[in-house]
Amino acid sequence: MNISIPIKRVVIALHILIWSALLSLPYIVSDAASDYRIGTFPGLFFTLCGVIHMVIFYTHALVLYPRLWNKQYWWLYFPSVLLLVGASFPLKYGIMAHWFPTVLRDLSSYKFVFAPSVGAFIVSLVYCKVVERIRAERIQKDKQAEQLSSELKFLRSQVSPHFLFNVLTNLVSLARKKSDQLEPALIMLSDLMRYMLYDTTGKKVLLTKEIAYLNSYIALQKLRFGNDVDINSHIDTDGHAANYTIEPMLLIPFVENAFKHGTGYTQHPEINIRLSVTGDILTFEVQNQFDSDPLTSKDENSGIGLANVKSRLDLLYPGNHRLTIRNQQPVFHVTLILKLT
Structure with missing residues (x-):
């Protein structure tokens, strides 16, 4: 060598x-x-x-x-x-x-x-x-680093198609309703696509970009569901976000999972999203209601996003994160505590 x-x-x-x-x-x-x-x-x-x-x-x-x-x-x-x-x-x-x-x-x-x-x-x-x-x-x-890089590239390649598939499914529902919100939703989708294609090619992105991406996704879901789903999001960074970077598209799978499995099975679905940054510690919580009956599983690809993000966390933040998943019907609660760099 x-x-x-x-x-x-x-x-x-x-x-x-x-x-x-x-x-x-x-x-x-x-x-x-x-x-x-x-x-x-x-x-x-x-x-x-x-x-x-x-x-x-x-x-x-x-x-x-x-x-x-x-x-x-x-x-x-x-x-x-x-x-x-x-x-x-x-x-x-x-x-x-x-x-x-x-x-x-x-x-x-x-x-x-x-x-x-x-x-x-x-x-x-x-x-x-x-x-x-x-x-x-x-x-x-070097071999381990090369293997890590290959695994991360594979995991990232899984994120975008899986995410895009779910977003397009959401847009189809708007088109069926002939909703006036379809056009702004498509504009938001183009912004999301731009982020996925151009801003996530590097190793890490600014935390502010990841948060903006997260907000766009939440706004897109609000356009889709309107008042049918109670979506509560609270993001508090105290101005610290601009100082840190994060692995791109690390947070979105948790939110995507909440919308995928937390809507359509209850009369009053509710999704709560909370993100805070204190010093170099990011705390991210997502909570949704769900139905644990396996017969109600939406598709065979359920869980790809969460499995993906768990693998990426283990590879990129060993010893610097704590992921807690509480699956107690009817509430699914995810808490991620991450040390930022």
Whole structure:
């Protein structure tokens, strides 16, 4: 998986910073009078060994591990590592023999000369494992994000046709009545269609747009039912709505469900809708009367809207919402509490 350019630059900068600090350490902690020594090692010898360790680190991290480990020629990995680390021993010995004979004569310092080559390899191996783990986790997260995006696209694709079908059914009833309200209803429908087609293409929309869409839908239903249904809606945002966004068409399925199942089965149908925003908390309630008799179910697609919105809430607002559905005949009551962003 490719790492983005800004992240690559940060990683490269960190590597340069760390190795620059290690290679220049003798000249930071010591002085010229002591030949920039760190313990018994002259500063220049320490730096030269640091360069060798750096070669071991990057040769393993950039060549041996990615090309041989878990590859077709994995059996070449171990002799290659032995050759890489082993080659540093005579190289260090040659540097001591030619330029630093005092270090060569101090046998007790040999373990501090040769052991770091093995240490550089171990550090490189750990680095490769950590990078591999991070890469695997990033790939997994990308797969999950892609799957989430696909699921959301599918769920959104379900919302519009289902919603449009119900609205068109409502308009048919107005046409049958030859109602004068058909023309304004069609104008409202065009506004709703514009919102569905153009304003919901992004990830989220302004809460004010979603509320305006909700109000248009309620107004459309009032045109349809007139005084036959008691529709009570109360929206109180205290000016906070303009500061937040929301997943588009998240609220409408609850209202749509209320009109679908809360009308036609009682003598005095009543639908209550209440929305309030306090701080970053949205509270949305929809209440309607219903008949639980399965023989009165309007069609086999009943419940698509609610199932859809439950899935979208779980995907988009995990841990940031609470959906309560109380189904106690003759009242169906939905309460959604949502933390806005």
